[in-house]
Amino acid sequence: MTTTATVTxxxxxxxxxxxxxxxxxxxxxxxxxxxxxxxxVALLGPNGAGKSTTLDLLLGLKHADSGTxxxxxxxxxxxxxxxxxxxxxxxxxxxxxxxxxxxxGLGCALHPKAYKVTDVLARAGISQIADxxxxxxxxxxxxxxxxxxxxxxxxxxIVLDEPTTGMDVSARQAFWATMREQAxxxxxxxxxxxxxxxxxxxxxxxxxxxxxxxLADGTAAEIKAKAGARRVAFxxxxxxxxxxxxxxxxxTSISVSNSGPAEGSVHTVRLQSSDADATVHALYGLGLYPxxxxxxxxxxEQAFVAITAAEEAKQS
Amino acid sequence: MNSLIKxxxxxxxxxxxxxxxxxxxxxxxxxxxxxxxxTVDGTGLSVASYVxxxxxxxxxxxxxxxxxxxxxxxxxxxxxxxxxxxTTLPGRGYVLAKTASAAVVSLPSIVVVxxxxxxxxxxRLEAWQWLALTGAIWAGSLVFAALGVAIGYIASGxxxxxxxxxxxxxxxxxxxxxxxxxxxxxxxxDIAKWLPTHAYAAxxxxxxxxxxxxxxxxxxxxxxxxxxxxxxxxxxxxDTLKA
Numbered sequence: 001m002t003t004t005a006t007v008t009x010x011x012x013x014x015x016x017x018x019x020x021x022x023x024x025x026x027x028x029x030x031x032x033x034x035x036x037x038x039x040x041v042a043l044l045g046p047n048g049a050g051k052s053t054t055l056d057l058l059l060g061l062k063h064a065d066s067g068t069x070x071x072x073x074x075x076x077x078x079x080x081x082x083x084x085x086x087x088x089x090x091x092x093x094x095x096x097x098x099x100x101x102x103x104x105g106l107g108c109a110l111h112p113k114a115y116k117v118t119d120v121l122a123r124a125g126i127s128q129i130a131d132x133x134x135x136x137x138x139x140x141x142x143x144x145x146x147x148x149x150x151x152x153x154x155x156x157x158i159v160l161d162e163p164t165t166g167m168d169v170s171a172r173q174a175f176w177a178t179m180r181e182q183a184x185x186x187x188x189x190x191x192x193x194x195x196x197x198x199x200x201x202x203x204x205x206x207x208x209x210x211x212x213x214x215l216a217d218g219t220a221a222e223i224k225a226k227a228g229a230r231r232v233a234f235x236x237x238x239x240x241x242x243x244x245x246x247x248x249x250x251x252t253s254i255s256v257s258n259s260g261p262a263e264g265s266v267h268t269v270r271l272q273s274s275d276a277d278a279t280v281h282a283l284y285g286l287g288l289y290p291x292x293x294x295x296x297x298x299x300x301e302q303a304f305v306a307i308t309a310a311e312e313a314k315q316s
Numbered sequence: 317m318n319s320l321i322k323x324x325x326x327x328x329x330x331x332x333x334x335x336x337x338x339x340x341x342x343x344x345x346x347x348x349x350x351x352x353x354x355t356v357d358g359t360g361l362s363v364a365s366y367v368x369x370x371x372x373x374x375x376x377x378x379x380x381x382x383x384x385x386x387x388x389x390x391x392x393x394x395x396x397x398x399x400x401x402x403t404t405l406p407g408r409g410y411v412l413a414k415t416a417s418a419a420v421v422s423l424p425s426i427v428v429v430x431x432x433x434x435x436x437x438x439x440r441l442e443a444w445q446w447l448a449l450t451g452a453i454w455a456g457s458l459v460f461a462a463l464g465v466a467i468g469y470i471a472s473g474x475x476x477x478x479x480x481x482x483x484x485x486x487x488x489x490x491x492x493x494x495x496x497x498x499x500x501x502x503x504x505x506d507i508a509k510w511l512p513t514h515a516y517a518a519x520x521x522x523x524x525x526x527x528x529x530x531x532x533x534x535x536x537x538x539x540x541x542x543x544x545x546x547x548x549x550x551x552x553x554x555d556t557l558k559a
Contacts, residue, residue, distance in 0.1 A: 059402055060401075061398055061401060061402075063557070080402060080403070080404065081404050083404065085402070086402075087402045089395060089398060089399060089402070092395045092396070092398060092399040093391060093393075093394025093395035093396035093397075093398070093399060094394070094396055094399070095323070095327070095391070095396055096327075096390075097327045097330065097331065098323055098326070098327055102323055102326070103323075105319070105323075106319050106320060106323050107403070109319035110319065110320075110403035110404050110405050111403070111404065112404060146399075149399065
């Protein structure tokens with residue numbers, strides 16, 4: 001489902017100028033956003049970006065200091081009581097000393113549009129451990145139990161806060177396959193993550209959050225293009241004309257370090273490029289012979305800094 | 317909410333250690349402490365019937381205070397309380413389910429002491445007295461259930477056990493549940509008579525003596541109930557806003 005086809009429908013989630021302050025920290029800062037039916041949305045940001053606070057506000061676990069949060073046009077609590085929201089919290093605790101089946105049974109009993117317990121267990125892939133005590137589970141198994149609680153009933157919106165924390169690669173893949181089934185049934189899915197790859201693979205829309213503000217809102221491809229800058233480093237021997245290097249295409253930043261003023265010295269050049277292939281190609285085109293060439297992706301944290309810098313440059 | 321009560325109860329009944337200390341242990345102390353014959357000074361009650369009320373009260377206190385305070389503090393910390401807030405369970409449902417399941421365990425802890433006292437120590441009371449005693453001690457345990465909830469909301473997961481233990485033993489011993497408080501020095505007796513546990517056992521003994529409970533004892537229990545329940549409600553609200 002494309003976003004253009006659904007913008008006219010009532011928003012599943014609507015944030016209007018929402019702020020939440022802890023002491024001097026603005027965890028969420030004037031956030032305005034709308035989620036539409038059927039979207040799979042990733043809330044992407046580094047640790048401390050305000051992802052968890054945003055989800056807590058959405059779920060009514062926290063109250064905004066200013067602005068309004070609406071879920072299906074009502075308060076978060078009303079939406080939950082109506083059984084429209086299923087949620088999985090980051091490291092959300094579970095009830096100890098009961099079995100997986102008993103706990104999921106409780107989740108079903110507390111959901112107005114509950115599925116059968118056996119179905120919920122099967123879908124979450126925990127039928128085999130149904131009789132195990134909750135406090136005897138591995139981290140990944142506990143995550144699946146939390147997922148089962150979030151999908152105990154026919155909710156229209158599923159909210160997941162860093163759901164794959166503590167899972168190994170195969171568990172992660174299996175988890176997202178299960179999650180995709182949920183999305184394919186027409187549900188709106190919102191998940192927080194700090195993995196760009198996860199957002200890229202799963203979401204059809206990515207919201208980038210940084211310091212409590214919405215930095216970017218677009219398809220994963222658009223975000224990747226924005227955050228997809230690469231870091232290129234190489235050494236050049238002899239005379240280096242910095243002005244020439246600055247003329248390289250797709251450059252976003254460059255620094256040249258001099259190891260000595262004398263001829264025959266080695267200069268280390270570090271640059272960032274939005275199209276590393278083209279930049280390196282042009283480098284050779286200049287007749288230069290870069291040594292120890294390294295091309296690497298930017299970490300998400302650096303990508304955010306790059307996007308932030310770009311946004312600020314645009315505003316000024 | 318019934319589903320949560322059922323699960324809380326199943327969990328409590330599965331916990332052998334908890335069941336031992338709340339249901340079996342009071343009867344064991346009863347047998348040890350009621351070995352003397354004769355009466356307790358100033359009450360006209362036999363040692364056995366005096367200690368029976370003490371231990372029934374102690375058992376009920378254990379059942380409602382010990383499990384809940386620790387569970388609430390730990391489940392608040394682990395995030396289970398938050399997870400429950402994402403369900404249709406009404407806000408107070410969590411505390412009510414905890415209290416209800418504790419009340420189900422406290423009833424056998426009272427009755428088992430009575431059965432042991434009647435069968436082994438020949439304690440004999442009128443039928444109405446047995447019923448009134450059961451009802452009074454059961455209902456009175458609500459005071460301490462509210463205290464348990466309040467402790468659960470005030471203490472952190474690490475601190476909750478020692479805090480509960482200090483309050484539990486303090487209330488049990490100073491309130492005269494273990495030894496008659498009239499053996500205490502006078503200054504301690506003056507303090508002890510204002511404790512809710514002292515009033516709790518005193519109400520039971522008044523029923524054994526075929527008397528109406530003293531207004532002061534009932535008053536103390538009511539005041540403490542309002543204090544603990546009010547405190548628990550306030551702390552619960554504070555915790556909800558913070559979480």
